[in-house]
């Protein structure tokens with residue numbers, strides 16, 4: 001593979017990887033993004049967030065490349081939308097049939113104020129988080145045994161569950177790795193970065209998988225992958241700089257002060 005013909009693409013998780021959990025600042029990664037931009041390397045954000053959430057923040061990054069939302073459920077590429085998950089209507093329909101048997105409350109059952117309480121988000125952000133098309137976050141209110149039983153039924157129906165923080169997410173049978181096949185149609189080498197178990201399939205499906213260190217003792221375990229020394233976006237900038245240096249991608253000519 002000659003470097004002249006090899007196209008690169010960076011696919012990245014957002015929270016805890018490109019984005020800091022505490023201050024939501026992009027300052028650390030902007031110089032690296034300038035460098036990628038000048039070299040024509042796209043940054044595809046692959047997030048558990050909704051489309052509305054990403055659209056509200058991508059301007060700050062100056063990023064208008066294709067993106068993947070709701071844990072591998074759909075790619076938005078200009079006017080094109082490619083779906084890998086199932087519609088939220090279908091999910092809600094199936095959940096309706098389980099209500100007699102299990103106790104749970106989903107986003108669709110409550111107003112924005114309750115979502116604000118659940119998530120700690122402000123009103124606008126909570127509204128964007130509630131603007132879902134392919135998944136439903138649930139607050140589980142039944143026993144752990146019942147949760148197992150519930151998850152089995154979801155699976156039998158051809159859907160899947162994903163535990164993340166306080167929510168049990170119900171979504172289609174997809175993950176963050178599935179959309180990569182869409183980008184493989186063009187010959188690209190994919191560098192993927194992420195910090196949590198829901199990123200693992202994506203990291204494995206990439207040519208170069210990079211684990212970004214999380215705060216505390218948590219380390220995502222995986223073989224044959226690079227691991228950052230620094231945490232979050234600092235680790236993202238550290239690893240991408242290393243990789244771009246090794247590939248002899250020129251430094252950005254933009255003066256970032």
Ligand SMILES: [Mg+2]
Pocket residue numbers: 013014015016017194195196
């Ligand atoms: Mg993350």
